[in-house]
Amino acid sequence: MATPDAGPPSAIAPLLTPAGWDLLHRVGPWDENQVLTLSESLRREGHPPELVAAVLSQTRLRARAVGKFGEFARTMLFTPDGLEQATRLSVAARHAQRFVTADLRRVADLGCGIGADAMALAALDREVTAVERDETTAAVATVNLMPWPNVRVVQADATAVDLSAVDGVWLDPARRTGAAGGARRLFDPESFSPPFSFVTSLAASGLPVGVKLGPGLAHEAIPEDAEAQWISVDGGVAEVALWFEVLRRPGVRRSAVVVSGGGAHPGSAELTSPDPYRPGSFDGETGPVSRYLIEPDGAVIRAGLVTDLARLIGAHQVNEQIAYLSADTHEPTPFARAWTVREVLPFHLKTLRAWVREHQVGTLEIKKRGIAQTPEQVRRELAPKGPGRATLFLTRLGATEKRVAIVADPVPH
Known part of the structure; x- marks a missing residue:
């Protein structure tokens, strides 16, 4: 991802020398x-304080990066913001595969950040021009991409790069503004860098384009000629990617990909729809709380595929506006988590407080949809205390909008 100002080049410059790299x-x-002991030991050896600080900072960032980059993290360079905003390597591999499937060999990665997507593209034998505006981040990307001779890194504004020699474009616009450590998240796509209008103009020119955006992108903002794919990793929704021209799959308008397991070879599953999502429309079924409560994955919810999932697993929604499903039988699916319903209580704090006290619940997980109060507010009111554990789902049921608290236990995966 293109990053906001990652700090002065001096933040990594001490590492870009033979002594620093060694x-x-x-x-x-x-x-x-051991960090304090190690710091003192390195200084006693005569290493400059700025080099010691840079080395220890990189060592810490590399440890954090293992979850995204696996063993590659141990030889890469990072900036804090660059690591936070970088695409996981397993997800970047999915992006890159689109270009392979479409037989696009020369790809421009505009806003390459620290180089995750460019790495994945290069590993699949694409010729990559990786463009990054920030000087420090471009230097980091250069180091990270050195093992691949089919990549060149260019420090430039993404909107000013000549694209006449490429077959396709991947973009990861910066969605934050401000200096490193104090960057502010942006929500208006036209405030991104480059802006969303630049992305759509590239697609309108006939150039195959893929772009990574925040998962909260409104469905109304998705162009008619794009395929939208939401991806979650281990339960957290990471992104929505839009695909244009030959990068778009025939017969797919939106999809949800659920990736689990992490590591180099995670498992994944995908739910697709050929139709655009129209917020406010409902073509599913509603019904009462049955034996099982089902909580769809966030990617399924963001993609507007809750009713599709309900049909797939033989479930129904408890309220047409709320993404909780219920069923009499348990149909295992990677697209949701299932809970066995213990009780359904009216959502009255006095009633719930008495239930928590009676069952000596001290560890209380609270989930909610369609209820104004936050879990923290409710937990303070219920004052859980004791050896017991419980999970409460606070929600509304059916057309009556009755507010309830569903006590449920997780079904083992």
Whole structure:
């Protein structure tokens, strides 16, 4: 991802020398308990304080990066913002595969950030021009992409790059503004860098384009000629990617991909629809709370595929506006988590407080949809205390909008 100002080049400059690079690779894995001892030891060896600080900072970032990059993290460079905003390598591989399937060999990665998507494209033998505006981030990307001779990194504004020699474009616009550490998240697509209108203009020119955006993108903002794909990783919705021209799959307008397991070879599943989503429309079934309560994955919800999931697993919604499903039987699915219903209580704080006290519940998980109160507010009111555990789902039922608290236990995966 293109990043806001990642800080001055001096933040990584000490590492970009033979001595700095050698020291970075001699220091062992990050150990919080040994960092002070290690810092003092390196200074006693005569290493400059700025180099020691840079090495320890990178060691810490590399440890954090393993979840996104696996073993690759141990030889990469990072900035804090760059790591936070970088695409997971497993997801970047999905992006890159689109270009392979479409037989697009020369790809421009506009807003390459620290280089995650460019790495995935290069690993699949694409010729990549990786463009990054920020000087420090471009330097980091250059180091990270050195193992691939089929990549060149260009420090430039993405909107000013000549694209006449490429077959397709991948974009990851910066969705934050401000200096590193104090960046503010942006929600208006026209405030992104580059702006969304630049993306759509590229697509309108006939160039195959893929773009990564925040998962909260409104369905109304999705162009008619785009396929939208929401991706979640281990339960957290990571992005929505829009695909144009030959990168778009025939017969698919929107989809939800659920990735689980992490690591180099995670499992995944996809739910697709050929139709655009029209917020406010409802073509599913509603019904009472049955034996099982089903909580769809966030990608399914964002993609507007809750009713599709309900039909797939033989379930119904408890309220047409709320993304909780229920069923008499349990149909395992990667697209949702299931809970066995214990009780359905009226959502009255006095009633719930008495139930928590009676069952000696001290560990209380609270989930909610369609209820104004936050879980924190409710937890304070209920004052859980004791050895018991419970999960409460606070929601509304059916056309009557009756407010309830559903006590449920997770079904083992």
